[in-house]
Amino acid sequence: MKRRNFVKTAGLASAAGLLSACRSQTSTATDCGPGQAGGKHEWKMVTAWPRDFPALGTGANRLAERIGQMSGGRLTVKVYGGNELVPPLEVFDAVESGTAQMGHGASYYWKGKVPAAQYFAGVPFGLNAQEMNGWFYYGGGLELWREVYRPHGVIPYPIGNSGVQMGGWFNKEILSVDDLKGLKMRIPGLGGEVLARAGGTPQNIPVAEIFTALQTGTIDATEWIGPFNDQAAGFNQAAQYYYYPGWHEPGTALEVLINQAALEQLPQDLQHIVQYACQASNLDMLSEFTARNGESLQQLREAGVDIRPFPDEVLQELQRISLEVLEDMTSNDELSARVYASFKAFFGKVRGWNEIGEKVILNMR
Amino acid sequence: MKRRNFVKTAGLASAAGLLSACRSQTSTATDCGPGQAGGKHEWKMVTAWPRDFPALGTGANRLAERIGQMSGGRLTVKVYGGNELVPPLEVFDAVESGTAQMGHGASYYWKGKVPAAQYFAGVPFGLNAQEMNGWFYYGGGLELWREVYRPHGVIPYPIGNSGVQMGGWFNKEILSVDDLKGLKMRIPGLGGEVLARAGGTPQNIPVAEIFTALQTGTIDATEWIGPFNDQAAGFNQAAQYYYYPGWHEPGTALEVLINQAALEQLPQDLQHIVQYACQASNLDMLSEFTARNGESLQQLREAGVDIRPFPDEVLQELQRISLEVLEDMTSNDELSARVYASFKAFFGKVRGWNEIGEKVILNMR
Numbered sequence: 001m002k003r004r005n006f007v008k009t010a011g012l013a014s015a016a017g018l019l020s021a022c023r024s025q026t027s028t029a030t031d032c033g034p035g036q037a038g039g040k041h042e043w044k045m046v047t048a049w050p051r052d053f054p055a056l057g058t059g060a061n062r063l064a065e066r067i068g069q070m071s072g073g074r075l076t077v078k079v080y081g082g083n084e085l086v087p088p089l090e091v092f093d094a095v096e097s098g099t100a101q102m103g104h105g106a107s108y109y110w111k112g113k114v115p116a117a118q119y120f121a122g123v124p125f126g127l128n129a130q131e132m133n134g135w136f137y138y139g140g141g142l143e144l145w146r147e148v149y150r151p152h153g154v155i156p157y158p159i160g161n162s163g164v165q166m167g168g169w170f171n172k173e174i175l176s177v178d179d180l181k182g183l184k185m186r187i188p189g190l191g192g193e194v195l196a197r198a199g200g201t202p203q204n205i206p207v208a209e210i211f212t213a214l215q216t217g218t219i220d221a222t223e224w225i226g227p228f229n230d231q232a233a234g235f236n237q238a239a240q241y242y243y244y245p246g247w248h249e250p251g252t253a254l255e256v257l258i259n260q261a262a263l264e265q266l267p268q269d270l271q272h273i274v275q276y277a278c279q280a281s282n283l284d285m286l287s288e289f290t291a292r293n294g295e296s297l298q299q300l301r302e303a304g305v306d307i308r309p310f311p312d313e314v315l316q317e318l319q320r321i322s323l324e325v326l327e328d329m330t331s332n333d334e335l336s337a338r339v340y341a342s343f344k345a346f347f348g349k350v351r352g353w354n355e356i357g358e359k360v361i362l363n364m365r
Numbered sequence: 366m367k368r369r370n371f372v373k374t375a376g377l378a379s380a381a382g383l384l385s386a387c388r389s390q391t392s393t394a395t396d397c398g399p400g401q402a403g404g405k406h407e408w409k410m411v412t413a414w415p416r417d418f419p420a421l422g423t424g425a426n427r428l429a430e431r432i433g434q435m436s437g438g439r440l441t442v443k444v445y446g447g448n449e450l451v452p453p454l455e456v457f458d459a460v461e462s463g464t465a466q467m468g469h470g471a472s473y474y475w476k477g478k479v480p481a482a483q484y485f486a487g488v489p490f491g492l493n494a495q496e497m498n499g500w501f502y503y504g505g506g507l508e509l510w511r512e513v514y515r516p517h518g519v520i521p522y523p524i525g526n527s528g529v530q531m532g533g534w535f536n537k538e539i540l541s542v543d544d545l546k547g548l549k550m551r552i553p554g555l556g557g558e559v560l561a562r563a564g565g566t567p568q569n570i571p572v573a574e575i576f577t578a579l580q581t582g583t584i585d586a587t588e589w590i591g592p593f594n595d596q597a598a599g600f601n602q603a604a605q606y607y608y609y610p611g612w613h614e615p616g617t618a619l620e621v622l623i624n625q626a627a628l629e630q631l632p633q634d635l636q637h638i639v640q641y642a643c644q645a646s647n648l649d650m651l652s653e654f655t656a657r658n659g660e661s662l663q664q665l666r667e668a669g670v671d672i673r674p675f676p677d678e679v680l681q682e683l684q685r686i687s688l689e690v691l692e693d694m695t696s697n698d699e700l701s702a703r704v705y706a707s708f709k710a711f712f713g714k715v716r717g718w719n720e721i722g723e724k725v726i727l728n729m730r
Binding site: 066069070071072125128129130131133134135136137138139163164165166226227244245246247250267268269272273276277279280282283284286287288290291292293294295297298301307309315319346349350351352353354356357358359360361362363364365 | 431434435436437490493494495496498499500501502503504528529530531591592609610611612615632633634637638641642644645647648649651652653655656657658659660662663666672674680684711714715716717718719721722723724725726727728729730
C-alpha cells in the first residue's frame with residue numbers, strides 16, 4: 001500500500017473511531033459532528049513520559065484539564081503515561097493511526113520516520129526558548145512544521161519548552177576532545193549526530209530506562225533535561241559529574257500532536273479551544289521549567305554535586321561539528337533543507353537583536 | 366467617601382452595567398448570569414495604546430478575537446484605542462469603575478495610585494521576559510499582583526512582554542555620568558526614579574505625544590520599547606542616537622486588567638476562556654516582539670541609524686543607583702517591600718541557573 005493511500009484510510013478509520021467515542025449530552029444531540037455544539041467528545045492523549053512525570057507529565061495533565069474547563073466538559077482528554085497505551089517512542093504512530101487523538105512528545109524522537117521533524121525541537125548552538133517561539137509563531141516555523149507532518153494526517157503544536165538544558169551526567173571526565181571518543185551516551189536528535197561524528201556512540205532510550213543504564217555502565221553518560229527533571233530522576237545517584245551548558249539543546253521545544261481528522265470533527269469553538277489551550281500551556285510549561293530549574297540547581301549544589309563546565313576547546317569543536325552536521329544532513333533531504341534555511345534566516349536576524357539586548361543584560365547582572 | 370465603600374459601590378454598578386449588556390441568544394435564555402451558558406456577553410477593552418498600534422494594539426485585538434472564537438461568540442470584546450473611550454493613562458480607573466470590563470496597559474503606569482504595582486512590569490537590571498513569567502506563574506508573583514489590585518476590584522493578568530527593550534532615542538550624546546544631569550527624558554516607572562536620582566528629569570507621556578516632544582526639544586530623549594515599535598513610531602526621524610541596552614526594562618510585562626465583578630458574572634467556562642486566552646496571548650505577543658525586533662533592527666541598521674552602547678561607566682552607575690532606589694522605595698511601603706522581597710528571592714535562584722545556562726549559550730553563539 002502506498003503511503004498516501006494508507007494515510008487516507010487511516011484518517012477515515014480515525015474519524016470513525018472518534019464518532020464512536022461521542023456521547024450525547026442532551027436528549028436532542030444524537031452525534032457530535034461539526035456544529036453540534038451540544039455533543040460530548042472524549043479524547044485520549046498518549047505521552048512520551050511516565051505518568052505525572054515532573055513538568056512533562058504534569059504539564060500534559062494541566063493541558064487536558066484546561067481543555068475540559070474551557071469547553072465546559074464538552075471535550076474531555078484522558079492522559080496516558082508512556083507504556084500505558086503505547087510505548088513512549090510510538091506516540092507519533094499512535095496519533096497517526098488514530099489510536100489516540102492527541103500525543104505529547106518531542107519532534108526529534110521521530111527523526112527515523114520524519115527526518116525534517118527534528119529541527120522543530122531545536123538545533124545545537126541554535127535558538128533559545130524565546131527565539132524558538134518567535135520562529136514558530138511569527139517566523140514561519142510553525143507553518144513549515146505543519147507541512148512536514150501533513151502527509152501523516154497529524155497536526156503539530158509547540159507546547160512546552162525546557163529552556164537551555166544541561167550538558168548531562170557523566171561517569172567519565174571530559175578534559176579534551178579525545179574524551180568524547182568511544183563515549184556511550186544517551187543523547188537523541190541532532191546532538192546525537194554531532195557526538196557520533198566526534199567519535200562517540202549516541203543512543204536514544206526512554207527516561208524510565210536511563211538510570212539503570214547509567215548505574216550499570218551500559219552507558220557512560222546521559223543528557224536528560226535540566227536540574228529540575230534530572231534531580232527528580234535521581235541521576236546524581238548514578239553519575240559523578242554534572243556538565244554544562246546544554247550545547248546540544250539551547251531551547252528544546254516539546255510538541256503536541258493532534259490527529260487531523262479528529263480535530264476536524266470538532267465544532268469550531270472546540271477547535272479554537274484546543275489551539276489556544278496548547279499555546280497557553282506552551283508558556284505554562286516553560287515557566288515551570290524556568291522557576292523549578294533555579295530551585296533544583298540550588299539544591300543540587302547544596303547536596304555537593306560536582307557541577308562543571310565543558311572545556312572551551314570541547315565546546316568549540318562541538319560547535320564546528322554541529323554546523324558541519326547540519327549542512328550535511330540538510331543536503332540529503334529537500335524538506336530538511338527548507339526547514340533549516342528558514343531556521344537559519346530567522347536565527348541571523350534574532351541573534352543580531354539579542355547581541356545588543358538580552359546578552360548585554362545577562363552579562364551585566 | 367472612603368476607598369473601601371467606593372470600591373464596593375463601583376463593583377455593584379459595574380455588575381449592573383454588565384447585566385444590561387447581556388443579550389439573549391436563544392428564546393429560553395433571558396439573562397446571562399452565572400451558569401446561563403446560553404447568554405451572550407458584550408465587553409469593552411480599553412487600551413493604553415493607539416488603536417491597532419503594532420504589537421500592542423494588534424495584540425489586544427487578537428486577544429479579543431480569541432475570546433470570541435473560543436466562546437463561540439458568547440463573549441465578545443470590543444477593543445478601544447487610547448482616547449477613544451478614556452485617555453491612555455486612565456485605563457486602570459476605567460476598569461476599576463466598570464466603565465470597561467477589561468483594559469490593556471502596563472502596571473508601572475499606575476505607580477502614582479498603586480505604588481507596589483510597578484514591580485510587576487519589571488525592575489531595572491532585573492528579570493528578563495522568560496524569568497518574569499517564571500516568577501508570575503511558578504514563583505508566587507501573580508498571587509502577589511492579585512493581592513495588590515484586590516482592594517480596587519481589579520484582577521491582573523500578565524499579557525505580553527516586550528523582552529529586553531532598547532535604551533532609547535537621544536538628541537544628546539551620553540559619554541559619561543555627567544551627561545545624565547539635566548537630561549529631560551520620557552521614561553516611566555522605576556527607570557524614571559533612577560534617572561531622577563542620577564540628576565535627570567523623567568517624564569511619563571503617552572506614545573502619541575512623544576514624537577512631537579522629541580522633535581520640538583521639549584524632551585532630550587525618550588525610551589519607548591524596542592526596534593519594532595520604535596521604527597513604527599518613526600523616532601529615528603526625531604533623534605540622532607539610538608542607545609542600548611534597555612537597562613531600565615530588561616523584560617517588561619504588559620497586563621490585562623479585568624473588573625472582578627464582571628468576571629464573576631460569567632459562567633465558569635467563559636471565566637476559564639478569559640484566563641487561558643490571556644496566557645496564550647502573553648506568549649503570542651512576546652513572540653511577535655522577538656521576531657519583529659530582529660527584523661526591524663536590521664532595517665534600522667541598513668537605514669544608517671547611529672546605534673551605540675551606553676558607556677560601561679554609565680551602566681555601572683545606573684545599576685548602583687537602581688539597587689539604592691529599590692531598597693529606599695520599598696522601605697516606605699509594606700506592600701512594595703513584600704513584592705520586592707519575593708522578586709529578589711526568585712531572582713537569586715533563577716540568576717544562578719541562567720549563569721550556567723542561557724548566558725553561556727548566548728556568549729558562545
